[in-house]
Amino acid sequence: MSLISIGKRMPAQVVNKDLQNERNKCTFNQEEFTLWWVGGEEQLKEKRSRESYFESQPEFQDKVPLHFASHQELYEETVRKATVIFTKVKKLLTEQGKYDEKKYVHFMEALLGTGFIKEGNPLGIHFSMFIPAIVGHASPEQQDQYLKKALNCEIIGSYAQTELGHGTFLRGLETTATFDPQTDEFVINSPTLTSYKWWPGALAQTVNHCVVMAQLYSNGKCYGIHPFMVQVRDSDTHMPMPGIDIGDIGDKMGYKGVNNGYLGLKNVRIPRTGMMMKNAKLMRDGTYVKPSSSVLAYGTMVFVRVIIVRNMAQSLAKAATIAVRYSSVRRQSHINPELPEVQVIDHVTQQAKLFPLVAKAIALKLTSDNLWQMYERTTSDLNSGSLDRLPELHAIACCLKVVSTSDTATGVEVCRLACGGHGYLTCANFLNYYSLASAASTYEGENTVLLLQTARFLVKMWNQAVQGKQLMPTVGYLQNYVGKQVQQFPWSDSVPVIISAFQAVVANKLRIACQSIEKRKAKGATPEEATNMTGLELIQVAEVHGRWFVLQSAYEMFEKACQKASAPLVSVMQNLCKLVVYDEALRIRGDLLRFTTMTETDLVKLEQNYEACLQALRPNAVGIVDAFDYPDFVLGSALGAYDGNVYERLFAEAMKSPLNQEPVNKTFELYLKPLMKSRL
Ligand SMILES: CCC/C=C/C(=O)SCCNC(=O)CCNC(=O)[C@H](O)C(C)(C)COP(=O)([O-])OP(=O)([O-])OC[C@H]1O[C@@H](n2cnc3c(N)ncnc32)[C@H](O)[C@@H]1OP(=O)([O-])[O-]
Numbered sequence: 001m002s003l004i005s006i007g008k009r010m011p012a013q014v015v016n017k018d019l020q021n022e023r024n025k026c027t028f029n030q031e032e033f034t035l036w037w038v039g040g041e042e043q044l045k046e047k048r049s050r051e052s053y054f055e056s057q058p059e060f061q062d063k064v065p066l067h068f069a070s071h072q073e074l075y076e077e078t079v080r081k082a083t084v085i086f087t088k089v090k091k092l093l094t095e096q097g098k099y100d101e102k103k104y105v106h107f108m109e110a111l112l113g114t115g116f117i118k119e120g121n122p123l124g125i126h127f128s129m130f131i132p133a134i135v136g137h138a139s140p141e142q143q144d145q146y147l148k149k150a151l152n153c154e155i156i157g158s159y160a161q162t163e164l165g166h167g168t169f170l171r172g173l174e175t176t177a178t179f180d181p182q183t184d185e186f187v188i189n190s191p192t193l194t195s196y197k198w199w200p201g202a203l204a205q206t207v208n209h210c211v212v213m214a215q216l217y218s219n220g221k222c223y224g225i226h227p228f229m230v231q232v233r234d235s236d237t238h239m240p241m242p243g244i245d246i247g248d249i250g251d252k253m254g255y256k257g258v259n260n261g262y263l264g265l266k267n268v269r270i271p272r273t274g275m276m277m278k279n280a281k282l283m284r285d286g287t288y289v290k291p292s293s294s295v296l297a298y299g300t301m302v303f304v305r306v307i308i309v310r311n312m313a314q315s316l317a318k319a320a321t322i323a324v325r326y327s328s329v330r331r332q333s334h335i336n337p338e339l340p341e342v343q344v345i346d347h348v349t350q351q352a353k354l355f356p357l358v359a360k361a362i363a364l365k366l367t368s369d370n371l372w373q374m375y376e377r378t379t380s381d382l383n384s385g386s387l388d389r390l391p392e393l394h395a396i397a398c399c400l401k402v403v404s405t406s407d408t409a410t411g412v413e414v415c416r417l418a419c420g421g422h423g424y425l426t427c428a429n430f431l432n433y434y435s436l437a438s439a440a441s442t443y444e445g446e447n448t449v450l451l452l453q454t455a456r457f458l459v460k461m462w463n464q465a466v467q468g469k470q471l472m473p474t475v476g477y478l479q480n481y482v483g484k485q486v487q488q489f490p491w492s493d494s495v496p497v498i499i500s501a502f503q504a505v506v507a508n509k510l511r512i513a514c515q516s517i518e519k520r521k522a523k524g525a526t527p528e529e530a531t532n533m534t535g536l537e538l539i540q541v542a543e544v545h546g547r548w549f550v551l552q553s554a555y556e557m558f559e560k561a562c563q564k565a566s567a568p569l570v571s572v573m574q575n576l577c578k579l580v581v582y583d584e585a586l587r588i589r590g591d592l593l594r595f596t597t598m599t600e601t602d603l604v605k606l607e608q609n610y611e612a613c614l615q616a617l618r619p620n621a622v623g624i625v626d627a628f629d630y631p632d633f634v635l636g637s638a639l640g641a642y643d644g645n646v647y648e649r650l651f652a653e654a655m656k657s658p659l660n661q662e663p664v665n666k667t668f669e670l671y672l673k674p675l676m677k678s679r680l
């Protein structure tokens with residue numbers, strides 16, 4: 001099959017000359033890159049036909065951009081769009097007969113992640129958490145009862161865990177589910193204001209069911225938090241069910257379409273079988289049957305953290321696409337006064353802002369593929385009763401969620417700045433990408449808290465390494481560093497050696513952190529106090545471990561891809577890999593100088609190598625972001641469109657402002673004129 005025949009979109013309008021020149025410079029076959037990026041011919045064909053289909057549907061065209069709508073109008077419009085999407089595609093899910101996680105995730109990413117609804121999808125949580133919670137927590141009989149209905153959207157649900165008073169410390173949740181043996185029911189209550197559920201997506205007005213996390217009480221004993229299926233609204237009238245107090249938590253920085261809500265429960269009765277019983281169980285007489293591990297109740301969060309890493313890579317790639325295209329069209333200032341003003345992408349400082357982000361987006365995508373494979377292996381082990389690798393998956397998913405969300409939020413902001421004043425306009429669409437990444441830094445486990453979870457695992461692994469025990473693969477490298485003294489790692493500027501130097505940094509910092517904990521304990525601190533006092537060291541260790549994993553994954557995946565790629569693409573891939581590694585290394589140069597044999601001369605060489613990568617990437621910058629293959633309606637940006645007609649698009653967007661629909665606004669008569677006429 002010819003590489004350029006897979007439904008490639010062609011721009012309808014004349015392309016900006018500078019952008020066209022950039023495309024003419026591209027040294028590699030973009031379609032070959034795209035096939036690799038999306039995972040193959042089938043995936044690309046399916047993606048393009050899905051996008052063309054949705055792009056052509058009149059139901060998706062906004063007459064007025066939603067950022068001009070009120071809170072209520074925006075909600076109503078996003079629900080309309082969300083239901084159009086899912087009415088058209090729910091057949092796909094139910095026709096497959098049985099739940100297949102791989103296909104499901106693909107579907108979810110395709111429809112939720114591609115930006116069909118820029119402001120956030122009010123049915124997103126139904127697919128990203130409610131259905132995964134049923135799969136992860138419901139017994140086979142309960143899955144028969146709920147899963148098909150949920151896939152078919154006959155019931156629409158949310159995941160209600162966070163409360164007004166607690167989001168992080170789950171053992172502190174206050175909602176209670178008390179077993180009543182007389183009636184074989186649970187009675188669910190929110191005993192205090194702080195126990196009100198607060199934040200769950202789509203909870204306010206959209207859903208009629210919820211997986212509610214509550215403290216399970218039976219025979220006077222508390223067994224900790226467990227998931228319960230609760231119907232919160234009537235299926236026909238959508239009125240709140242008896243005992244349910246439910247509503248909207250108000251406007252937010254972003255995610256405005258997501259309809260986050262609150263929920264109070266007063267003596268709400270559900271059958272005993274409404275407790276999700278795949279893991280823990282409650283018998284008819286109130287006897288509690290423990291799960292094989294108490295952390296299985298946290299399973300849905302691991303799944304979503306893995307998915308977040310995938311979504312962040314895409315968001316960063318989209319933001320970088322917008323900024324790289326705009327930077328090729330925008331001309332500002334002279335480098336040579338004899339020549340015309342340059343494209344801003346020719347300023348080396350602009351290249352240093354954007355090109356590492358392009359490389360980082362790709363590295364995160366490759367990391368997410370690697371993480372997904374780990375997730376699949378661990379889930380398959382769990383299904384056959386082995387929990388051995390769950391702590392490792394939890395630890396790596398936590399720090400990768402942190403690195404991907406924080407780098408994406410920071411990266412989108414860098415892209416916005418790189419677009420100067422116009423980047424600040426809502427129609428540039430950085431606001432949506434930023435607020436999605438920024439929200440993801442908080443939800444699904446606040447980032448600092450998650451780094452501490454990774455650090456907790458690393459400390460445990462270090463202590464095991466000291467005892468000579470076998471370690472799990474992602475931390476196996478610690479074994480090489482066990483010993484009392486800081487070990488200087490032999491530096492060289494080859495990519496694999498630099499990646500190993502990250503291991504040396506983690507191991508040595510971890511050794512020091514563990515020593516700090518021990519010293520603090522020796523001075524009388526409890527283990528928890530000593531850990532809290534060592535918090536700053538611990539989060540640094542966890543973050544570098546996450547960054548090492550990103551680099552290692554990217555390196556291995558690039559190497560694999562290079563074995564099959566054409567020579568021009570190999571050269572592009574090798575440069576991208578070097579760029580992301582050098583960029584990350586320069587960010588931790590202080591640690592490298594401290595824990596490796598790197599000298600001042602080596603550092604200068606690293607900086608020169610980094611600059612050489614920027615220069616090498618320059619002719620292919622537009623080619624690479626084009627090869628990400630995001631159609632204009634998915635990017636949703638006046639600055640990043642394929643044709644590069646930036647100024648025409650900015651003008652057209654301004655014309656949509658409601659304030660431009662009449663020559664004089666009423667505030668003139670009401671306020672301005674009286675002000676001008678008033679005499680003191
Ligand atoms: C579109 C998106 C919408 C958003 C939705 C949401 O936000 S929904 C709301 C999202 N909300 C959040 O994400 C809330 C964030 N908060 C949390 O996830 C937890 O409460 C916590 C992990 C912070 C602490 O919990 P704790 O005080 O119970 O824990 P502890 O520190 O005492 O550790 C006990 C043991 O458990 C282990 N372990 C812990 N988690 C997992 C796991 N998932 N898997 C496996 N293992 C796990 C841990 O390693 C430790 O093992 P060790 O060392 O003993 O062998």
Ligand SMILES: Cc1cc2nc3c(=O)[nH]c(=O)nc-3n(C[C@H](O)[C@H](O)[C@H](O)COP(=O)(O)OP(=O)(O)OC[C@H]3O[C@@H](n4cnc5c(N)ncnc54)[C@H](O)[C@@H]3O)c2cc1C
Pocket residue numbers: 125159160161162165166167168169198199200201255260439442443444445446447448449452
């Ligand atoms: C857009 C959005 C969507 C959401 N969707 C949902 C949803 O669908 N369902 C749901 O149940 N929830 C949802 N949430 C809630 C979200 O999961 C929580 O807000 C999140 O887990 C953080 O908890 P918190 O708000 O209690 O923060 P807090 O824990 O109060 O954090 C406040 C500060 O305290 C620090 N801190 C807290 N504990 C520790 C500690 N142990 N060590 C060190 N520092 C600590 C944190 O680092 C942070 O700096 C959503 C939130 C947002 C913003």
